[in-house]
Amino acid sequence: xxxxxxxxxxxxxxxxxxxxxxxxxxxxxxxxxxxxxxxxxxxxxxxxxxxxxxxxxxxxxxxxxxxxxxxxxxxxxxxxxxxxxxxxxxxxxxxxxxxxxxxxxxxxxxxxxxxxxxxxxxxxxxxxxxxxxxxxxxxxxxxxxxxxxxxxxxxxxxxxxxxxxxxxxxxxxxxxxxxxxxxxxxxxxxxxxxxxxxxxxxxxxxxxxxxxxxxxxxxxxxxxxxxxxxxxxxxxxxxxxxxxxxxxxxxxxxxxxxxxxxxxxxxxxxxxxxxxxxxxxxxxxxxxxxxxxxxxxxxxxxxxxxxxxxxxxxxxxxxxxxxxxxxxxxxxxxxxx
Amino acid sequence: xxxxxxxxxxxxxxxxxxxxxxxxxxxxxxxxxxxxxxxxxxxxxxxxxxxxxxxxxxxxxxxxxxxxxxxxxxxxxxxxxxxxxxxxxxxxxxxxxxxxxxxxxxxxxxxxxxxxxxxxxxxxxxxxxxxxxxxxxxxxxxxxxxxxxxxxxxxxxxxxx
Numbered sequence: 502x503x504x505x506x507x508x509x510x511x512x513x514x515x516x517x518x519x520x521x522x523x524x525x526x527x528x529x530x531x532x533x534x535x536x537x538x539x540x541x542x543x544x545x546x547x548x549x550x551x552x553x554x555x556x557x558x559x560x561x562x563x564x565x566x567x568x569x570x571x572x573x574x575x576x577x578x579x580x581x582x583x584x585x586x587x588x589x590x591x592x593x594x595x596x597x598x599x600x601x602x603x604x605x606x607x608x609x610x611x612x613x614x615x616x617x618x619x620x621x622x623x624x625x626x627x628x629x630x631x632x633x634x635x636x637x638x639x640x641x642x643x644x645x646x647x648x649x650x651x652x653x654x655x656x657x658x659x660x661x662x663x664x665x666x667x668x669x670x671x672x673x674x675x676x677x678x679x680x681x682x683x684x685x686x687x688x689x690x691x692x693x694x695x696x697x698x699x700x701x702x703x704x705x706x707x708x709x710x711x712x713x714x715x716x717x718x719x720x721x722x723x724x725x726x727x728x729x730x731x732x733x734x735x736x737x738x739x740x741x742x743x744x745x746x747x748x749x750x751x752x753x754x755x756x757x758x759x760x761x762x763x764x765x766x767x768x769x770x771x772x773x774x775x776x777x778x779x780x781x782x783x784x785x786x787x788x789x790x791x792x793x794x795x796x797x798x799x800x801x802x803x804x805x806x807x808x809x810x811x812x813x814x815x816x817x818x819x820x821x822x823x824x825x826x827x828x829x830x831x832x833x834x835x836x837x838x
Numbered sequence: 839x840x841x842x843x844x845x846x847x848x849x850x851x852x853x854x855x856x857x858x859x860x861x862x863x864x865x866x867x868x869x870x871x872x873x874x875x876x877x878x879x880x881x882x883x884x885x886x887x888x889x890x891x892x893x894x895x896x897x898x899x900x901x902x903x904x905x906x907x908x909x910x911x912x913x914x915x916x917x918x919x920x921x922x923x924x925x926x927x928x929x930x931x932x933x934x935x936x937x938x939x940x941x942x943x944x945x946x947x948x949x950x951x952x953x954x955x956x957x958x959x960x961x962x963x964x965x966x967x968x969x970x971x972x973x974x975x976x977x978x979x980x981x982x983x984x985x986x987x988x989x990x991x992x993x994x995x996x997x998x999x
């Protein structure tokens with residue numbers, strides 16, 4: 502039996518109370534919603550909080566609401582509920598797809614969208630049992646002081662492994678954070694830092710309360726995921742593409758890559774090359790080449806990193822073709838190698 | 839920190855005084871004597887500890903009892919009624935869909951939730967629903983066959999009543 506380490510469990514009834522408890526307990530406390538990421542990590546002793554602040558009982562954190570200014574998704578809404586929501590599936594198919602590709606059906610029933618946005622970064626040298634990590638020598642992300650992927654590096658290179666984060670970034674989502682000192686709403690890019698350990702730019706007492714999506718208004722989107730098996734596995738590459746089309750001319754576009762860095766990585770030059778253009782196979786090939794540029798996978802996930810880099814180009818091309826309606830052949834949203 | 843938890847398991851109210859960090863899986867097996875729920879990887883990567891929470895399949899190895907108070911918990915022990923096997927259990931036994939049997943409770947419960955939602959699923963829908971349950975013996979074919987047979991029988995039963 503791999504048991505959880507002991508902790509005290511607090512179950513506040515409001516987000517404000519949760520934020521206050523987090524501020525009060527400081528570094529000893531962690532937030533938990535679905536628990537599907539935190540509890541396995543705690544069992545492997547990657548986190549040993551003395552206090553857990555449970556968000557499950559907070560009603561205001563659940564549910565999907567639509568209005569003229571867009572959609573609001575409560576952070577503790579389960580991934581299943583996001584996938585099954587007809588408004589989300591209609592307006593943001595990439596988001597429904599991404600939420601429906603997280604791990605397995607059981608974990609989608611438990612895991613939340615806020616949890617997936619904040620999911621811990623991953624690495625072959627980190628997501629291992631305590632005994633394994635001890636035997637090989639601890640890494641800087643937990644208990645050690647060097648990076649085992651890049652021993653000369655002063656930083657941690659663990660990989661952002663969220664399926665929904667690149668999609669929300671591409672869709673122009675914002676996140677409402679409620680902390681002990683008040684609330685603020687930030688665009689998705691401002692939630693992340695390029696560091697495998699301190700990968701979130703929010704304060705520890707800040708609770709992700711809502712995800713805010715602008716109206717879909719002509720935007721189309723697609724998400725493609727690469728992993729070894731058709732279930733369970735985290736992405737080793739995710740490609741999110743969103744484009745606003747005017748006939749066959751692209752008016753606006755965003756391409757965001759997942760699992761190629763410690764945070765979702767936008768391919769800005771590639772997206773800019775689409776704007777004002779008519780989408781053709783030649784343009785797609787050129788943009789896919791540009792998009793693969795910012796993808797710098799290291800040898801710290803499943804599959805070889807040259808393969809993941811190569812597949813970035815392939816997936817960007819497929820996702821663009823899907824968004825532009827040029828798709829032929831398979832419309833599958835993931836590739837299992 | 840020990841807490842008193844009041845759980846609704848298979849239609850019965852059960853209470854236990856347990857450390858708060860014990861998982862639902864551990865409490866079901868060690869404190870409530872319900873060993874039908876199996877512990878596999880204990881990290882959310884195999885599905886054998888699946889139970890139903892208000893009818894939805896979830897992993898008991900990653901749930902805390904304090905988080906499941908007020909929910910209806912169904913374990914494999916709650917499937918048979920009045921000494922009669924559930925049609926899924928009957929079909930699994932008849933078609934040899936259980937070999938070592940370790941994944942069976944989790945798969946039976948996941949399939950129960952599927953059939954409650956979709957009484958006549960396609961094979962692809964059965965596969966998709968069971969994508970979170972690993973089986974290392976059967977190669978899955980007999981499991982898929984058994985779920986389809988049970989669906990057929992449950993549909994007929996429904997038609998008769």
